[in-house]
Amino acid sequence: MNRFLKPLLPLLLAATAVSCIKTPELEEEENPSSLAQVQDSLSEAWGSADPMTMTPNDFLLQQTFRKIETGEDRMLLQEGITISKKEERTNDWLYTYLYQTESLTSDGNTQQSTREDHRSVTKAEPAMEVFARGPKLKGEISAKADDLQMSLGFERLIGLAYACQLTSDQMKICTETLGYDSCEVKCSNLQVTEEMRPAPDLMKTQANCGGLANCTMKVKTVSFDWAAYYKKGETTEKQKVNYSISITPDLPFFSRVTDYCYRALAQAGSQKALVTVCTRLKNYKPGGT
Numbered sequence: 001m002n003r004f005l006k007p008l009l010p011l012l013l014a015a016t017a018v019s020c021i022k023t024p025e026l027e028e029e030e031n032p033s034s035l036a037q038v039q040d041s042l043s044e045a046w047g048s049a050d051p052m053t054m055t056p057n058d059f060l061l062q063q064t065f066r067k068i069e070t071g072e073d074r075m076l077l078q079e080g081i082t083i084s085k086k087e088e089r090t091n092d093w094l095y096t097y098l099y100q101t102e103s104l105t106s107d108g109n110t111q112q113s114t115r116e117d118h119r120s121v122t123k124a125e126p127a128m129e130v131f132a133r134g135p136k137l138k139g140e141i142s143a144k145a146d147d148l149q150m151s152l153g154f155e156r157l158i159g160l161a162y163a164c165q166l167t168s169d170q171m172k173i174c175t176e177t178l179g180y181d182s183c184e185v186k187c188s189n190l191q192v193t194e195e196m197r198p199a200p201d202l203m204k205t206q207a208n209c210g211g212l213a214n215c216t217m218k219v220k221t222v223s224f225d226w227a228a229y230y231k232k233g234e235t236t237e238k239q240k241v242n243y244s245i246s247i248t249p250d251l252p253f254f255s256r257v258t259d260y261c262y263r264a265l266a267q268a269g270s271q272k273a274l275v276t277v278c279t280r281l282k283n284y285k286p287g288g289t
Contacts, residue, residue, distance in 0.1 A: 033190035033224050035164040041192050042161050042245070045220040049253040051121045051154075054095060057287030058083045060255045061202065064279045073278075078102045081150065083254070083287065084116070092122045099150045117150045153247075153257025153281075160243055163187065163226050180230045189242075190224040197248075197258075202283035210251070210284045217250040219258055240264065255284035 064077040078101065085096035097117045105111050164187040166174070174183035198204075199215040209215040223244035230237040246259035261278040 030186075030188040030225065030227075031190075033164070033187040035162075035187070037190055038164050038187055038222075038224055039161050041190060041222045042157055045192065045222050045245075045247045046154075046157060046256065047247075047249040049154075049249075049256055051253050052093070053252045054083055054086070054121075054254045055287045056083050056086050058254050059283070059285045059287070060281065061283040062279050063282050064277065067276045067278075068273050074104075076104045077279075079150070081152075089120075091124070092120045095119045095121065097150060119152070153255070153260070154253065156257060156260045157245060157247070160222075160245060163243070174230070178230070180232045182231045184229045184231070186227050186229070188225045188227070191222070193221045195219055195221075200282050200284075203285075206285060210255075211286060212250055217248040217258075219246050219248045221246040221259070251284060252286075255281060257281070 059080065059082045062079050062081075063075055064079075065073040065075050067073050080098075080100040082098040082100075083095060084098045085094075087094045087096070095118060097119070098114065099117045100112075100114045102110055102112045164185060166183060166185050171183065174180050195218075196216055197219050199209050199212050199217060203210040203212065204215050221244055223242065226241050226243055228239040230239070241262050241264045244259070244261045245257060247256055248258055249256070251258075258281045259278060261276060263274065263276040265272045266275040
């Protein structure tokens with residue numbers, strides 16, 4: 001079994017789709033990072049967490065911000081996810097989530113929505129059915145947390161774990177849909193950092209700080225550059241994005257990812273600018289509190 005999958009539980013990968021943007025080459029040195037190196041770093045940062053620790057009434061709040069160059073963060077999306085139901089079936093457990101969003105529209109107004117979403121955890125391992133959202137070919141940066149699809153932190157992690165290779169479906173898109181002779185992806189500049197952080201402010205207002213001792217948490221951040229190369233004849237186009245994900249072993253499966261960011265050159269008015277989009281954990285409240 002793949003070294004990455006052993007500590008992270010077997011997975012059923014159902015889709016791939018976190019957005020990127022086609023960018024000109026960024027002027028910086030590239031130190032190649034293999035698929036195994038990226039997966040091992042993510043696996044070590046994640047540690048061991050059981051999806052069965054998710055229980056009804058668990059709640060998390062996350063917000064997505066966009067920053068252009070060195071400007072101020074601008075909040076574009078707020079997501080509240082509540083586990084509303086856990087049902088036992090013959091071979092698995094079915095989780096129902098209440099997914100509430102408030103997003104900023106193009107005209108500067110806000111739009112709210114509420115809907116249900118579902119995930120299943122098989123009894124055999126247990127293993128979670130994952131809708132993995134990783135880099136895709138010829139996309140563009142989405143400032144609205146994967147176009148308002150509910151994404152659990154673990155799903156973002158798995159999307160990055162398989163980012164440094166092209167699937168057979170992606171190769172087919174490359175040649176048949178996009179019309180290129182070939183496509184290739186490479187990862188580079190892998191970095192891992194570790195720090196102690198205070199709990200988010202909203203967690204500090206809880207009697208037990210959401211389960212965090214001393215209202216602090218150990219956080220590991222894994223970051224790397226992802227690049228796609230599109231070849232046609234003598235011409236090669238390049239698309240490049242920097243990804244980072246921050247994980248704390250001090251919180252359970254549901255809320256373990258504290259930050260998920262991607263950065264690339266994007267169109268800002270009449271010019272291209274470096275745009276960073278980050279989704280950050282703002283609150284976690286266990287269902288039993």
